[in-house]
Amino acid sequence: MTIINLDHISSKPLLPDVKEAMIEAINNDYANPSSQHKKGEEAAEALEKARESVARLINSNMPKEIVFTSSGTESVNHAIKGAVLANAEKGKHIITSNIEHNAVIRSLRRLKSDGFKITSVSVDENGRVNPKDIADAITDQTILVSIMHSNNETGTIQPIEEIAKITKEKKVLFHTDAVDSVGVVSIDVQKMGVDLLSFASNTFYGPTGVGGLFIRRGTVIWPLLDGGVQEGNKRAGAENLIGIIGMGVAADIANRDFDARLDHLNKLKNRLLQELPNYIDEYIINTPLEDSLPNLLSLSIKYIEGESVMLMLDDEDVAVSTRSACATGSLRASHVLLSIGLDHADAQGTLVIAFGVDNKEEDIITFLTALKHIVKTLRDISPLSSKTH
Amino acid sequence: MTIINLDHISSKPLLPDVKEAMIEAINNDYANPSSQHKKGEEAAEALEKARESVARLINSNMPKEIVFTSSGTESVNHAIKGAVLANAEKGKHIITSNIEHNAVIRSLRRLKSDGFKITSVSVDENGRVNPKDIADAITDQTILVSIMHSNNETGTIQPIEEIAKITKEKKVLFHTDAVDSVGVVSIDVQKMGVDLLSFASNTFYGPTGVGGLFIRRGTVIWPLLDGGVQEGNKRAGAENLIGIIGMGVAADIANRDFDARLDHLNKLKNRLLQELPNYIDEYIINTPLEDSLPNLLSLSIKYIEGESVMLMLDDEDVAVSTRSACATGSLRASHVLLSIGLDHADAQGTLVIAFGVDNKEEDIITFLTALKHIVKTLRDISPLSSKTH
DSSP states (O other), rough: OEEEEOBBTTTTOOHHHHHHHHHHHHHHOOOOOTSSSHHHHHHHHHHHHHHHHHHHHTTTTTTGEEEEOOOOHHHHHHHHHHHHHHHTTTTTEEEEEOOOOOHHHHHHHHHHHTTTTTEEEBBBBTBBBBBHHHOOOOOEEEEEEEOSSSEEEEEEEOOOOHHHHHHTTTTTTEEEEEETTTTTBOHHHHHHHSSSSEEGGGGTTTTTTOOOEEETTTTTOOOOSSSSSSHHTOOOOOOOOOHHHHHHHHHHHHHTTTTHHHHHHHHHHHHHHHHHHHHHEEEEESSSSSOOOEEEEEEETTTTOHHHHOOOOHTTTEBBBSSOOOGOOOOSSOHHHHHHHHHHHHTTTEEEEEEOOOOHHHHHHHHHHHHHHHHHHHHHHHHHHHHOO | OOOEEOTTTTTOOOOOOHHHHHHHHHHOOOOOOOSSSSHHHHHHHHHHHHHHHHHHOOOOOOGGGGEESSSHHHHHHHHHHHHHHTTTTTEEEEEETTTTOHHHHHHHHHTTTTEEEEEEEBBOOOBBBOHHHHHOOOOOOOEEEOOOOOOTTTTTBBHHHHHHHHHHTOEEEEEOOOTBBTTBBOOOOOHHHHHHEEEEGGGSSOOOSEEEEETTTTTTOOSSSSOOOOOOOTTSSSSOHHHHHHHHHHHHHHHHHHHHHHHHHHHHHHHHHHHHHHOOEEEEEEEESSSSTTTTTEEEEETSOOOHHHHHHHHTEEOOOOSSSGTOOOOOHHHHHHHHHHHHHHTTEEEEEEOOOOOOOOHHHHHHHHHHHHHHHHHHHHHHHHHOO
């Protein structure tokens, strides 16, 4: 079956070159990179080559600033818990926003039960944090600010550089969850000024189950995984070398194709925005047109349920999502959409359309044609809709 | 180059069927197992199939008792920190042994700095824990006992079932680090009675960077990685599906070939023990002949340094290790070897010979022939040796 994938935020396909590199790695029978014999050294070299490629993608000029992890989630847990526990003696206050990913929310909830205080700043109707709110929230007890780079449900990009100026001045560590940004939009850790930045390989068409954490030189955080001396003593455990090699190649290609990808994604998003009124009415675009991910559009369709639309589109071989795949199983309305001011009904009627490099403009028309029919069917049976139509 | 691999404790090659399954998974373009559309469901099915295979390998009759992790190290960190933090209100005392892997030692060190008390029981000259010592060490403050199933430097297998009887009676959680045992020797979680058991895919010729944690039904421990609802809410983060599929196939083959492998490894080990005196003299076998791993032999060669032997063997294309690859870079003598009564000099002269299914009896002769020459060369220049020869 050929499925039109408009759910790239949940999962992106591996690029052909990434597949090839991973298959080569599988067939190469690498040894343990920590072993001191020849076979071990060969593995260690492959590991460091991937680290250089990934460092280049976020413009770190020191590959040692990159720690490989098993996912964006591990990177976030490592950054937050590691930073907080290493600095617990300085204070017990952490600042975040109310639109973060579950990895941030639940890591902080864990710390809260351990006696840490969390301030969660609100966002405006575009889902954006006001840097002034961060500045106002910082006290002499604050040890960490964690604000995501881009939101995985609305695509909103946060003013990270401005926030970093504030945290730097106040000498507070700053972590940004950039899992949906690295490899999609330009990320320059030198310019941004963050201390910690989490990312994941699949965002740039590398394998899932591989991530990275940028730890700025001189930033001391505790490991999350204690044990062996891997990753410069920052993260113990035998490396997923096959996955890391795939991530390295994906980073190289992301660097090479960066501008072309951005053009392609912007073109798809603009086409969707332009065609949308020709197919459906009464909808809300939750994604701000300025400073947002080029590959994502959040769309709330009035009087119907997003989950029903998603399942009916699935029958037509079009994959979209209603929210973060990580929150699957939760029936509650998205905290992100409520935070930007949507009511519960509109939040439940939301689809996240996420493009990838493999999408074509025709995919948008196929999607919209199916969507038009589904929206009509659902509204015809919707009690909410019958009141107003 | 063809290298004779006698360093299977650091890294085992992928089996051809495992490679094939992983390559197929790479080419299959799996979606996110948490996504609710068709492509997501297909991925979720592959994930659960692997879980069933792995459950069978340790004779769990409930696949849900298996949580996939990114390594044996993560499993150990999750088990220990998760169990301790979930039970911190009951008490602050943990019991372990003094021959554990760094993942256990350093996880406990982290907890110690957080106010937990650690009792570390000694082992006898075979590297074995006396269950009575565990019973004696348990107080009403004890919340966890963590004893490894087999040691990665000496191969000693611990009396886990006997210890489990004690912990069960005293209502204390029991974790065993079985990273070097699962898939090599018979592991039956129902019979053993442990609450938590850590293992890694590479031990049974699956990929590195994939592990598992058995959490007995009803055992409540905190997640180490907080975030999404993956792994039954026990471990957040997008899954390394390609690696997990490889682990599943490796588990199936380990189940199928179990007895044949055991015979082969025992034959290799016996041949080495039998030939050894024909090639070198003045050595100590640190591995007990009873209740030890069939694939490992620890050998201390007097008057020389293990690291020099390892490097010279590497020049002859024979890979062995001197100790756990996870401890590479440390110049201190192995804590395990000192614990079983070796002096510093003998501990430094130790090689760990670890067989795999790919070894042949000829490999032993090639290794011993090279070893004989190297030992002579090194002893001729050794000041320690000149005193006594």
